[in-house]
Amino acid sequence: MDIKEQLRQHFLQIVSLTDEEFEYVWTHFTFKKYRKRQFLIQEGDTVKYHYWVAKGLIKSSYTDESGKEHILQFAMEDWWISDYQALYNHSPASLTVDCIEDSEVLALSDEDRQKLTREIHAFSNFFLQKKNGGYVGLQQRILLLLFKNPRERYERLQQLQPRLLQRVPKVLLASYLGVSRESLSRLYQGEL
Amino acid sequence: MDIKEQLRQHFLQIVSLTDEEFEYVWTHFTFKKYRKRQFLIQEGDTVKYHYWVAKGLIKSSYTDESGKEHILQFAMEDWWISDYQALYNHSPASLTVDCIEDSEVLALSDEDRQKLTREIHAFSNFFLQKKNGGYVGLQQRILLLLFKNPRERYERLQQLQPRLLQRVPKVLLASYLGVSRESLSRLYQGEL
Numbered sequence: 001m002d003i004k005e006q007l008r009q010h011f012l013q014i015v016s017l018t019d020e021e022f023e024y025v026w027t028h029f030t031f032k033k034y035r036k037r038q039f040l041i042q043e044g045d046t047v048k049y050h051y052w053v054a055k056g057l058i059k060s061s062y063t064d065e066s067g068k069e070h071i072l073q074f075a076m077e078d079w080w081i082s083d084y085q086a087l088y089n090h091s092p093a094s095l096t097v098d099c100i101e102d103s104e105v106l107a108l109s110d111e112d113r114q115k116l117t118r119e120i121h122a123f124s125n126f127f128l129q130k131k132n133g134g135y136v137g138l139q140q141r142i143l144l145l146l147f148k149n150p151r152e153r154y155e156r157l158q159q160l161q162p163r164l165l166q167r168v169p170k171v172l173l174a175s176y177l178g179v180s181r182e183s184l185s186r187l188y189q190g191e192l
Numbered sequence: 193m194d195i196k197e198q199l200r201q202h203f204l205q206i207v208s209l210t211d212e213e214f215e216y217v218w219t220h221f222t223f224k225k226y227r228k229r230q231f232l233i234q235e236g237d238t239v240k241y242h243y244w245v246a247k248g249l250i251k252s253s254y255t256d257e258s259g260k261e262h263i264l265q266f267a268m269e270d271w272w273i274s275d276y277q278a279l280y281n282h283s284p285a286s287l288t289v290d291c292i293e294d295s296e297v298l299a300l301s302d303e304d305r306q307k308l309t310r311e312i313h314a315f316s317n318f319f320l321q322k323k324n325g326g327y328v329g330l331q332q333r334i335l336l337l338l339f340k341n342p343r344e345r346y347e348r349l350q351q352l353q354p355r356l357l358q359r360v361p362k363v364l365l366a367s368y369l370g371v372s373r374e375s376l377s378r379l380y381q382g383e384l
Contacts (some may be wrong), residue, residue, distance in 0.1 A: 062335050070338035072331060085328045117317060124316045125309060131323035136277045138330035139264060143254050145337040146262035146370060178338060 003031065003054045007106060010052070010078055014129050015122045025123060028112040034058075034099045040081075041097035047086035049107040053079050056103025057167060060095045061175075071176040073141075074100075074164055080130065100172065150179040154187045195223065195246045199298060202244070202270055206321050207314045217315060220304040226250075226291045232273075233289035239278040241299040245271050248295025249359060252287045253367075263368040265333075266292075266356055272322065292364065342371040346379045 001009075004026060011017050017025065029052075034040060040058065041047055051058070053075050060073045060081055072095060075081035083095040087110050117124040144156050154177060158165055165173070174184040193201075196218060203209050209217065221244075226232060232250065233239055243250070245267050252265045252273055264287060267273035275287040279302050309316040336348050346369060350357055357365070366376040 062338065064339070070335065072334055072338075084324070085331060088324050088328060117320065118313075121310075121313050121316065124313065124320060128309065128316060128320045128323060131320060131327055132276065132280050135323055135327055135330065136280060138327065138334065139277060141334055142264055142330065142337065143262065145334065146254065146264075147256070 003104065003106065006054055006078075007052065011126055015126045017120070017122050017126075021120055021122065025116055025120065028116060029106040029108050032105050032107055034103045034105070036099050036102050039096065039098045040105070041083050041086075041093050041095065043093055043096055045086075045093040046090075047083050047093050048109050048111075050080055050082050050087070050110060050113060051075075051097070051105045051107055053077055053081065054104045054106060056099060056105075057101040058097060058099050058103055058105075059172065060097045062095055069096075069175060070178075071172060074168060074172075074176070076164065076167065080134070100168065145178055150177070150183040151187060153177045153179060154184070195296065195298065198246055198270075199244065203318055207318045209312075209314050209318075213312055213314065217308055217312065220308060221298040221300050224297050224299055226295045226297065228291050228294050231288065231290045232297070233275050233278075233285050233287065235285055235288055237278075237285040238282075239275050239285050240301050240303075242272055242274050242279070242302060242305060243267075243289070243297045243299055245269055245273065246296045246298060248291060248297075249293040250289060250291050250295055250297070251364065252289045254287055261288075261367060262370075263364060266360060266364075266368070268356065268359065272326070292360065337370055342369065342375040343379060345369045345371060346376070 007026070007029065008022055011022065040051060043063065055077060058075045058081050059071055060083065061069045061071045063069050073081060081097060083093045083097060085091065086093040086095070113127065117127060140160055144153050147153050147156065157177065168176070170184055170188070171181060174181045177184065199218070199221065200214055203214065232243060235255065247269060250267045250273050251263055252275065253261045253263045255261050265273060273289060275285045275289060277283065278285040278287070305319065309319060332352055336345050339345050339348065349369065360368070362376055362380070363373060366373045369376065
């Protein structure tokens, strides 16, 4: 399946876009290829794009004053990622977005996203439904962090995102879960 | 200002709705009054409504197996609250939503929200923009929880939500921040 068809299917899973509408929407996307460890967004950048992952695995993270990286979000095929605070509020990026694997993405500027939202009702509904889903996902992530116990956090993630668990390097998973690497290793070995 | 005008202003801050459109949207809202400590949603409930807070202070929380309450979200005037996972996925409520103060709300069923989203483009855009803002808010909340240090969490909340900090009882604030009551007291007294 080529990337254009992959994007079309992604839309059609959620809303009905006519062929004509999709062709028009499609003209607003830009294809970009990134290598593993390459940045999409660096702290302080002006952020212009929503990124839809066609292939690969990307993360967004916050680096605190001591230099420690806290992982906010992962994104694999068919997920969207950006520094949304910077994007919507036109503030400098506080997050870093970079690739865990070689990745292929389609970038849509927020300007174009707004334009398409005004012009095409089905597109507006698509974005609303994606945001509703993303909102629920973030709430689940918050509950995960509110659990004090590493085992509970790990089991909850296993329930919610089994595919992610297999694919993300353990050191990043430990950061995402807010648990130590040692705790995570013991969880994998069934010792905790 | 009466509650209808308050809601109209809330919409107009974000999108242009004609008088006729607003009058139509308005017919889908139901006014409800709740006393302090009263439930809007209890764990296991079927969830049908989005709640817009006209007056008061409401919280959503998750109670773990040991009976400990973890606070997910607060909502005061002009904020929206619900158990969105239950609402969108038609699953039983996993959260509790109840009042910290006597509250007045307008309830909108998700069925009607979907209908209005299809019928009125400006309404769809309103909800999308609210969700974008809410999404960013949840990301900030996640970063707050990723900070290990109680002082950093407290200061971040002070930056983001100074009004909330003054209004929410300290015991609930401690739960929201995921810090102990003792730590929070010491923060208030400037000892930490």
